[in-house]
Amino acid sequence: MKAPLPIRDGLNPSRVRLPLDAAPIRAIDFVEYLISTQRHRNPADNAEALQARFDADLVVNHYGEPYAPDTMVQPDDDIWFYRMPAAERPIPYKIHVIHEDDDILVIDKPPYLATMPRGRHITETALVKMRVLTGNNDLTPAHRLDRLTSGVLVMVKKPELRGAYQTLFARREASKTYEAIAEFVPGLLDDGPAIWESRIEKERGIVQAFVVEGPVNARTELVSVTPVEDAEQSILEEMHGPLPRQARYVLAPSTGKTHQLRIHMRDFAAPILGDPLYPVLHAVDDEDYTTPMHLIARTLTFVDPQTNEERTFVSNRPTGSL
Incomplete structure (x- = not known):
């Protein structure tokens, strides 16, 4: 309607x-x-x-x-x-445009910015900000990123194209890689590629998701683990204080359960740096925008339903970038 x-x-x-x-x-x-x-x-x-x-x-x-x-x-x-939104704390990070054509707008979403209005996050959302910035009220996300996750996010510019792009993502026909920063754990790939599997359930109204017994519904491939260079280690310590050696984990999920990568990193490697939920739940009022969670949706590849051409978009957001 x-x-x-x-x-x-x-x-x-x-x-x-x-x-x-x-x-x-x-x-x-x-x-x-x-x-x-x-x-x-x-x-x-x-x-x-x-x-x-x-x-x-x-x-x-x-x-x-x-x-x-x-x-x-x-x-x-x-x-x-029309509802009147309550005042919200401004998000200090910038949205970068990765690509724009007649059909889609691809942005590099910063941390702390929700994809769409929900709960206490209404105006400080990627959708509202990009509608206001572009003047295009027809913009609609083709998929979602967790509020604390940065990276590639595709928006559809025309109402008649929403179904095609949203269906593409709903059917998981797009492939993604993520990069997470966490404490360096050596030896994870000594025996070849690592596939992390579990069953994750999320109850409405409960912030954290949980691993439960049952058939696997969450699957992540660990592609690579690379210790960060000294310069990047220094940047991370300026933000978070003294840290053990950190590493960049490249992750390729084949499923999309809520908080999947955050839970898999906690359970199979090390908690993602800056994660306020796993392993320890922090109060919302404790949220500090200067210490983001270091998880980036780095690459996104799909066959465009309009042109039938394969397209790849990449986030160039560096660690700690505003």
Whole structure:
């Protein structure tokens, strides 16, 4: 369904349906309830801001017809409106454009920037920032990167092409390599290529994912392990303090479970430098943007569904780069 309100400031309008088992409710009361129950509410989103939405005809049904404040919303009716994002800490890292053509925009996403709006991260997201920067509100990610992971991220520029590119990634027809920085563990490849396998499960509402018994659903190839040079070791220690010798691990996942690479590095090699979840869970309020997690989606290769040509994109983001 096409939204009856346009994208504004890079953000889609919100759509909420009154449940079938709910009693009819005034439109203004319904929207007030939706605002008051937001987990991350903007303090400025008060009664005056609520009324201003109705005065500007910015609370509508799925036909785009404005609701008056006293209009009764019936069960199974949709209501569309704009939420007011809460203030967010600016992400100090830069987004770099790797490639752009008529169909796609490929960026080098920095750490701490979510791919899409979710939870407390709304405006400080790659999608919103690139929509605002380019003026193209049709931009949509073809896939996602974890918020703390840097690297190659593909966005689709035209609505009619979204399905083709998103299906490509959903079917895992794209190949990726990642680079992780962690303590150097020698001998991991002494017996040839290493394949790390486990079963990883993630429960909604729980930050960490867990390894459980059962059939394998997460598989990662360790491609190479290279100790970092002294200059890079010094850069890492400037950011994180004294460290044992660090190494660059090149990883090629063939599955895409949540936090897969972070868990596999913890279990089969060493925790990724700067990882706030594995092995120790840190509070969100402790997040320090100056000490990022060192995991980069370095290369991405796929056959373009528009041209049928193989394309490869590479992140050139160096360690510690802003």
